[in-house]
Amino acid sequence: MNGDWTWHGGALAAAQRHFGGDARDWIDLSTGINPDPWPGVASLAIDWQRLPEAGALTALETAAATSFGIDPAYVCAVPGSEIGLRLTGRLIGGAAHHVVPAYRTHGAMIAASTPVGADDMMQHGDTLILANPNNPDGRCLTPDMLAALLDRRDAGSWLLVDEAFADGDPAASVAPLVGDGARLIVFRSFGKFFGLAGVRLGFVIAPRDIVAGLRDLLGAWPVSAAAAAIGTAAYRDTGWIAATRAALPRRAAALDAMLARRGYTATGACPLFRLIETEGAGALFERLAHARILTRPFAERPDWLRLGLPADADALARLEAALG
Structure with a gap:
């Protein structure tokens, strides 16, 4: 597993070089960062x-x-x-x-x-x-x-x-x-x-x-x-902060439900990311990467894969399709 991906999230350029495509083809779920940034x-x-x-x-x-x-x-x-x-x-x-x-x-x-x-x-x-x-x-x-x-x-x-x-x-x-x-x-x-x-x-x-x-x-x-x-x-911007605090758990719950439909149990109480534990985490990372979806694997825990929140319903659906 390439250290560019196991050391830290966000190595999108390395993923592009290895798996192909350009930035607009990819969904980056490797970082745990809010996909809906503050708009001001x-x-x-x-x-x-x-x-x-x-x-x-x-x-x-x-x-x-x-x-x-x-x-x-x-x-x-x-x-x-x-x-x-x-x-x-x-x-x-x-x-x-x-x-x-x-x-x-x-x-x-x-x-x-x-x-x-x-x-x-x-x-x-x-x-x-x-x-x-x-x-x-x-x-x-x-x-x-x-x-x-x-x-x-x-x-x-x-x-x-x-x-x-x-x-x-x-x-x-x-x-x-x-x-x-x-x-x-x-x-x-x-x-x-x-x-x-x-x-x-x-x-x-x-x-x-x-x-x-x-x-x-x-x-x-x-x-x-x-x-x-x-x-x-x-x-x-207290209004945006309050709205975002309300929205993130709902979106995390939607990710949990989708993962459950595909046979994965999501863990974690932080609404910005979820961790799944599966024996084939490395193969799953590769499969998602070939579908231009970047996630976060771990060299010390080859059974772990972390996923950030998809940005919208289309991204969530694309992740579900890639999970098969």
Whole structure:
């Protein structure tokens, strides 16, 4: 299996080279990104000749904080949550465990981190890194479960929660628990829920000393003028956010029903993607790719295949036909 597809979703160019066709022939279900992006980008006026103003960054972080239900003092905008994870890992260091399976960066952000299964994560008191909802299996922990994990931390250790897929259900977030007296850091991604991964925008929600350390590492102009403008306007669009939070579970249920008709059981509580477990996952990936549908296989779990939401009824029907 080509590492271009098992390392990360979104390797559409590699799929085109290997299986043929051009971009318009393909349905990309490999990323778990909202296929209906926030629609306001085209109406924004962005001055590409000027550096971002300091006030634009403040407006962005305030809009995001309002959406997250937290104080803006604890929010630091970063050029993608990937960079936020890695820089935070550099800041805190020390002994750590990362819950697997999960996003690969969780294992790379702290050099001394070792993997631990979800069933054993309560057994360790050092810094713990996990995602909620988790990727790729969609496992969700309740805020009470996460609070118990936070209470379990040893002195000087942290609970690091990657909430890249949490925008669909704000009640599941522990971001409101972040404060100067809490050993908790939360990471949020803009691109997944808003369907605009190319903007490269994320947020670290942390005690103020961590935020200050991140700002020192990031330097001036941590995000582009475009990212600031798009993020600010999108987080202020509460009507679109509410409608999308209502629509995504319905669309995920339609995907579940279709997969069940074809003999597959979908797992996961995140409405942006589903995981299926089947002995022939590699062959199924190849068959779908020959039908110009890109999904996400896993080198370490050849029985897994992750599928994002199809963009519309036609895409769902085309996926069903390809599944046979």
